[in-house]
Amino acid sequence: MNNVLIAMDVLMDVYSLGTEIILTIKNSIATGKDITAEQMQDIVNQRNQILNDLKNIAG
Amino acid sequence: MITKGKVLITVLLTILTLNLVACSTTSTVTPQTPKQQIYALNGLITTIGQTTLTLYQNGKLTQEQVKHVYEGLSTAAYMLDQASALYYASNSTNSTVSTANLLITEVTAALTQLQQYINTAQKSTAKSGNSTGGK
Numbered sequence: 001m002n003n004v005l006i007a008m009d010v011l012m013d014v015y016s017l018g019t020e021i022i023l024t025i026k027n028s029i030a031t032g033k034d035i036t037a038e039q040m041q042d043i044v045n046q047r048n049q050i051l052n053d054l055k056n057i058a059g
Numbered sequence: 060m061i062t063k064g065k066v067l068i069t070v071l072l073t074i075l076t077l078n079l080v081a082c083s084t085t086s087t088v089t090p091q092t093p094k095q096q097i098y099a100l101n102g103l104i105t106t107i108g109q110t111t112l113t114l115y116q117n118g119k120l121t122q123e124q125v126k127h128v129y130e131g132l133s134t135a136a137y138m139l140d141q142a143s144a145l146y147y148a149s150n151s152t153n154s155t156v157s158t159a160n161l162l163i164t165e166v167t168a169a170l171t172q173l174q175q176y177i178n179t180a181q182k183s184t185a186k187s188g189n190s191t192g193g194k
Contacts, residue, residue, distance in 0.1 A: 006117045013109045021102030025095050026088045035094040043101045050108035051133055057115060058126035 017046075097143050104132050104139070127180075134176055138169045 021043070028035055090096040111128045114120045120128075145162040 006114070006119060009117065010110050010113050013113050014106055017102065017106045017109060021099060021106075022088050025090055025099060028095055029088070029091055034092050035098045040094065040098055040101075043098055043105065047101050047105040047108070047136060050105050050112065051129065051136060053112055054108055054125055054129040054132065057112075057122060058129045059122065 093146050097139065097146070100139050101136075104136050108132055130176065131180075134169075134173050138166070138173060141166045141169050 024035070024039055090099045107128070111120065111125060111132075115122075115125050141162065145166060148162055
């Protein structure tokens with residue numbers, strides 16, 4: 001694949017994940033309600049899923 | 060006929076627009092509470108992992124490089140989990156000094172593990188640097 005397209009692919013990943021994280025924190029600050037257990041579990045699950053994928057590649 | 064260049068320009072403009080919107084709405088966010096900081100760090104690990112995965116899938120990283128990143132990220136994730144557990148224990152109504160001490164021991168063990176990992180990585184980098192220099 002073209003390097004520019006790969007770079008855009010990476011940018012889109014960072015953008016979508018980053019926006020989700022930043023908006024959650026921003027919302028938490030704005031409302032004064034701390035991160036809920038559900039939100040925390042959700043990001044931890046996403047993290048573990050990615051780490052598991054990397055582990056499978058790493059062998 | 061739609062050319063590759065036109066598609067590229069369209070996608071780039073879309074990303075630029077999305078980024079402008081994102082920057083205008085999210086640029087000044089700083090995690091304030093410990094939970095927000097834990098959430099942000101978990102998100103950071105996830106984002107780095109996803110980027111690594113994407114680059115590997117597109118043939119830009121080798122399996123060995125992915126392994127290197129995985130080791131670093133999994134150590135960071137482990138330490139973050141221990142730190143989170145310590146935070147939750149210290150804020151729990153059932154917390155005891157012995158529970159906190161146990162968690163501190165675990166965090167110390169994780170720090171030692173990370174130190175060992177960094178030392179190994181540094182030695183590995185130094186060796187590859189020397190071998191490259193020798194050639």
